[in-house]
Amino acid sequence: MEADSGLVGVARLVLAGGVSFLDPQESVFEAMLEGWERQQRVRFLKAETIRARVMVVRRLAEVSNQYPWQWSSGEVEAFFDHARSGVRPIAMSTARGYECGLRQFLEYVTDARYGWPSECMSRFGEAPQIVLHEFNSVRHVSDYEGRPGRRPLTYEEVQALFDAADGLVEQIRARSRKGGVAAYRDAAVLKTVYAFGLRRREAWGLDLVDLRHNPRLKQFGRCGAVFVRWGKASKGSPPKRRTVLLVPEMDWVIDPLERWLTGGRAMFDPAQNPALFVTERRGRMSLRGINDAFTAARDAAGLDQDLDLHCLRHSYITHLVEFGYPARFVQEQVGHVYASTTALYTGVSDEYRNRLLENAVKASLPGAWGEETL
Structure with missing residues (x-):
């Protein structure tokens, strides 16, 4: 099969013809990556997604000291064995992400329509092969592969987190130091994330x-x-939109939000900046800044180091379920396409499960729950 000139990322479009390269192997490799980047961009994939995938390909080339047309299954296995060892071994979910990126790259460079197999064969006498298969890939046997430390917070932990965030405001004010308004903003951000079940970027x-x-x-x-x-x-789709309703159990967030809107935000003099949460420099609060706000409050509250900002979203979903909201309502609130995704976020407490069990036992076996029957 000949290369399809109508496709973006075809070898001849990114590799200059009739040129003698000083380092042909490196030049072809860079052209491969450029063509693959183009092919992903026309699919409207995010720039950070493309960069992460290209980074994995480069790391494999660096660790193996070989180019894609030289890779074997053994080299790929050695790469993942290396990534699993050392001081900071990769998690299973990270390994799956690496495999996904590498597999898509290999599918691109082995597709005859893009011309790379014939190009490599004519230049180097070797062509890229699919070297990732079911026998050397991570098997998907569990629905959830994230860190065990990422979990919903209990009601007591949520309260401790917010008390610590408010406490940081008071500490700064008591010492007459600058940053009191920023600390109040940080507390308002965390409360908003939890009260509406938001992702970091959504907030x-x-x-x-x-x-x-x-x-x-x-x-x-x-x-x-x-x-x-x-x-x-x-x-490759644009960001999804949804409206999240404030539930009555979360109406406590209205007061800190209103105080931020009517007092704290104005003190930063944001001018025409439309952002809800702004900084001292009149800019939008950064993603890292939101993470730092959670970390500071978490450490001040003495909570587990494994907990991160996303745990507040896990907590929101879990607590809505415990409040008795229907599964479909919860799914719509958090913007999940599939109910199974929402289920992965849910970690209801023993108390909640005991309440369900108590109600079921009372309905079917009166008096079996330690109560006297009339």
Whole structure:
């Protein structure tokens, strides 16, 4: 099969013809990566996704000291064995991500339509092969492969986290140091993330206009809902949008949000910046800044080091389930396409499960739960 000139990433479009390269192997490798980047860009994949995948290919080439047309299954296995050892071994979910990127690269360079097999064979007498298969890939036997330390927080831990965040504000004010307003903003961000079950980027992207009234719950005012415009995208699609309603159990967030809106935010003099959470320099609060806010509060509260900002989203989902909201409602609130994804985030407490068990036992076996029957 000849190369398809209508495809982006075809070898002849990124590799200059009729040129004698000083280092032909390195030149062909770089052209491969450039062509693969182009092929991914036209599929509207995120720039950071492309960079991460290219990084893995480069790392394999560096560790193996070989080029893609020289790779064997043994080299790939040695690469992952190396990544699993050392001071900071990769997690299983990371290994699966690496495999996904490498597999897509190999599918690209072995596809005859892009011309790389014939190009490599004519220049080096070897062609790239699919060297990742079911016998040397991570088997998917569990729905959840994340870190065991990432879990929902208990109600007591959530309260401790927010108390610690508020405590940092008071500490700064008591010492008459600068940063009190920023610390109050950090506490408001964390409370908003939990009260609406937001991802980090979703909270980062909130603007003032994204605060919405809920006509059915007028007492919530402008904090009755948030319109999320930076939801998680998938397969090259633009960010997904959704409206997250404030549930009555989370109405405590209205007061700190209103105080931030009417007092703290104005002290930063954000001018025309539309962002809900701004910095002293009048810019939008960064993704890293949101992470740092959680870390500071977590450490001040003495919580587990494995807990991260995303645990607040796990907590929100779990607590909505425990409050008794239907699974479909919870799924819509957090923007999951599949109910199974929502289920992975849920870690209901023993107390909640005992309540369900108690209700079931009372309904079928009166008096069996340690109560006297009438």
